[in-house]
Amino acid sequence: MTATDTHRAIDAVWRIESAKLIAGIARIVGDVGVAEDLAQDALVAALERWPTSGIPDNPGAWLMATAKHRAIDVLRRGTRLERKHQELAVELEAHQEASAPDLDAAIDDHVGDDLLRLIFMACHPVLSTEARVALTLRLLGGLTTEEIARAFLVPEPTVAQRIVRAKRTLSEAHVPFEVPRGPELAERLSSVLGVIYLIFNEGYSATAGEDWVRPALCEDALRLARIVAELMPSDAEVHGLVALLEIQASRLRARVGPSGEPVLLLDQDRGRWDQLLIRRGLVALERAETLGGGLGPYTLQAAIAACHARARTAGETDWTRIAGLYGALAQLTPSPVVELNRAVAIAMAFGPAAGLELVDTLISEPSLKTYHLLPSVRGDLLAKLGRSDEARAEFERAASLTRNARERELLLARAAACETGASPVKPG
Amino acid sequence: MMRFMLIAMANKNSEEGCAPTPELMAAIGKLSEDMTKSGTLLEMGGLAPTSKGARLRLSGGKVTVTDGPFAEAKEVIGGYAIVQVESKAEAIELSRRFLQVHADILGPSYQMESEVRQFFNPADVGAEMAIR
Numbered sequence: 001m002t003a004t005d006t007h008r009a010i011d012a013v014w015r016i017e018s019a020k021l022i023a024g025i026a027r028i029v030g031d032v033g034v035a036e037d038l039a040q041d042a043l044v045a046a047l048e049r050w051p052t053s054g055i056p057d058n059p060g061a062w063l064m065a066t067a068k069h070r071a072i073d074v075l076r077r078g079t080r081l082e083r084k085h086q087e088l089a090v091e092l093e094a095h096q097e098a099s100a101p102d103l104d105a106a107i108d109d110h111v112g113d114d115l116l117r118l119i120f121m122a123c124h125p126v127l128s129t130e131a132r133v134a135l136t137l138r139l140l141g142g143l144t145t146e147e148i149a150r151a152f153l154v155p156e157p158t159v160a161q162r163i164v165r166a167k168r169t170l171s172e173a174h175v176p177f178e179v180p181r182g183p184e185l186a187e188r189l190s191s192v193l194g195v196i197y198l199i200f201n202e203g204y205s206a207t208a209g210e211d212w213v214r215p216a217l218c219e220d221a222l223r224l225a226r227i228v229a230e231l232m233p234s235d236a237e238v239h240g241l242v243a244l245l246e247i248q249a250s251r252l253r254a255r256v257g258p259s260g261e262p263v264l265l266l267d268q269d270r271g272r273w274d275q276l277l278i279r280r281g282l283v284a285l286e287r288a289e290t291l292g293g294g295l296g297p298y299t300l301q302a303a304i305a306a307c308h309a310r311a312r313t314a315g316e317t318d319w320t321r322i323a324g325l326y327g328a329l330a331q332l333t334p335s336p337v338v339e340l341n342r343a344v345a346i347a348m349a350f351g352p353a354a355g356l357e358l359v360d361t362l363i364s365e366p367s368l369k370t371y372h373l374l375p376s377v378r379g380d381l382l383a384k385l386g387r388s389d390e391a392r393a394e395f396e397r398a399a400s401l402t403r404n405a406r407e408r409e410l411l412l413a414r415a416a417a418c419e420t421g422a423s424p425v426k427p428g
Numbered sequence: 429m430m431r432f433m434l435i436a437m438a439n440k441n442s443e444e445g446c447a448p449t450p451e452l453m454a455a456i457g458k459l460s461e462d463m464t465k466s467g468t469l470l471e472m473g474g475l476a477p478t479s480k481g482a483r484l485r486l487s488g489g490k491v492t493v494t495d496g497p498f499a500e501a502k503e504v505i506g507g508y509a510i511v512q513v514e515s516k517a518e519a520i521e522l523s524r525r526f527l528q529v530h531a532d533i534l535g536p537s538y539q540m541e542s543e544v545r546q547f548f549n550p551a552d553v554g555a556e557m558a559i560r
Contacts (some may be wrong), residue, residue: 005517012517016466057528059521112465142514219429219512226467276470276510 006051013059014043018142021063023114026177028071032121032139033167038074042067115140116231117177119224123192126173131166132195134159140227141220151217152202189232193241193298196224200245204252205262205404212262212406215252222249229284239288240299246281247305250274262410266314278309300329319349336365337373344377352384372401376411383418392418429512431470431547432519434526438478438506439540443497445477455529463511463522472509510547519544 001009018039026035042063056062122135137143137151145163149156180188203217222245229238254268263269285306288299295303304325311317326342339362347355359378368374379394395415399408448456463469475481478496485492498504509526513519523542530538 008515008517009521012513012515012521015514015518016468016521019466057532216429223429223467223512227465230465230467280470 001054003051006055007047009055010043010046010050013046013055013063015142017060017063018043019115019118019140020060020111021067022139023118024064024111025067025071026118026121027114028068029074030177031171032118032135032177033171034074035071036139036167038067038070039063041070112231113179115227116179119192119228119231120179120188121170121175121177123188123195124170124175125188125191126169126175127166129195129198131162131169132191133199134162135166136195136224137199137220138163140224143220151214151220189235189238192228193225193237196221196228197241197245197298199224200248204248205407212260212404213252213255215249218245218249218252221245234291236288236291236293237296237298239284239291240296240302243281243284243288243302244298244305246277246284247302247309250277250281250309260406262406265308266317270312270314273309281309282306295328297329297333300325300332304329317348319345323349336362336368337371340368340371340374340377347381347384352381356381356385370401372398372407372411374398375401379414379418383414388418429514430516430519431510431512432516433545433547434509434511434519434523435505435543435545436507436526437541437543438475438504442506443477443479443504445479449533452530452533455533456526459525459529460509463509468511468513468518468522470510470512472507474507475505478504516544516546519546 021039021042022032022035025038026032029035029038045066046059046063050056050059119136119140122139123132127135133152134148137148138145143151145160146156149159152159179185200218200221203214203219203221205212222242225238225242225245229235229242232238250273251265251268253274254270254272255263257263281302285299285302288302289295304322307318307322307325323342323345326338326345330338330342339358343355343358343362346358356378359374359381362368362374363378365374375394376398379391379398382388382391382394392415395411395418399411399415402408402411447453460469460472478498481496483494483496483498485494509522511519511522513522523544527540527542530540
């Protein structure tokens, strides 16, 4: 193995092990910031050692043992941490003296729990949403600060600052390293799922910048969702989120045209949909539905996505079912955006006039005032009804509201199509 | 991210239809569980011996079909796993663990081969769209 190969291999091991490592050490030291430092120290040790010694047969265990020893050292010195941690160290040492393999086994058994604790900590409500996103991608996704900065189009020092501050906030707020219980669990889990969904959406239709989609972010989010689903297999909504993201991600390839322009769902080449992800999504949806307890918002959205995934052509889409699912979603989480989507489904199922009727009730909605999809949908329905002038004005308005360059081009193109009267009037 | 197929080549054991020992089954199960839990494993499967399959060949505009078994087991796929990873090195590391498990359970004399192959056209939209 060349030195470069070894470094690549170490990178790969780090990618695979870092979250587990940080989580395992965080349980010992009770502080994610310190845990991340210690995990990094172990990585540095590997970078020094492995190029000459070769990569151990079980590199994960090597890193964990190295980091653990450093953790115990830190606790022994007790300079950086409080007394309770010293007690923990004594306890740990007692364990270790009793029998070292037992401790390893104990850490192995805890891996899942520790990861879950780490996720809940990274998505803790004491942190701002931006901080949750950055910390989750960093600690669980294994992304570097630079990668996060690039993904969110913010300067690297901003992300670095955000992460440092987040770790400090958690430390100062004495957020315990544990999985919340009882009534707190549902609320905290919804924060975790919300963070993952937000990361996915930023990749799926970027709110700003030149690119319409950033697949790498979607894939990171999808991986995080899968991890949480495996850690909390009996929670229906986690599987619902996985199902939703798998199915949405299956269309990533078809969502972008040859020159980077967005291709809308009904215009997509379904042959380019990723059938492996669709299959995984449908399985996850079934798991969510089987677990029961009433369909949650992610599961309902996944069920809607599944309607599209099952249709071999756009024309075969079961819009009546989709309209019904949006109705259920609107009851569960009433929002103008959901209503707007329901209007689209109703237009497809029962004609543009029926859809427009519902859209028109949303015009005065304050939260939709700057939401580009409202005029975009309204423009589409008006065009279908042959009201070209009104349609053009709506598309232009939508173009002026979006912050995404690719989407703006598409909307302006649609406005121009109205002008020449090229937009055909077609029913449904 | 990239998508790879980790391919375990067939060998004498798998061609003879020998079931893996329970210890090996358990170790492989643990490995695939780890990969599932880390969100990397998308799909996996094992293939029956070539005696149950057939080989087709196109030559001179004609297709001929030969029933298995095939003589060269080493050039035959025994099983596969499809993973989504950050780098080829990560795919190699996952494959290495799969082989290591065999050595750990079956001893140093056990021989097998594995291939790591990248998919064309993964979920990435294209090189120009990938951000890293």
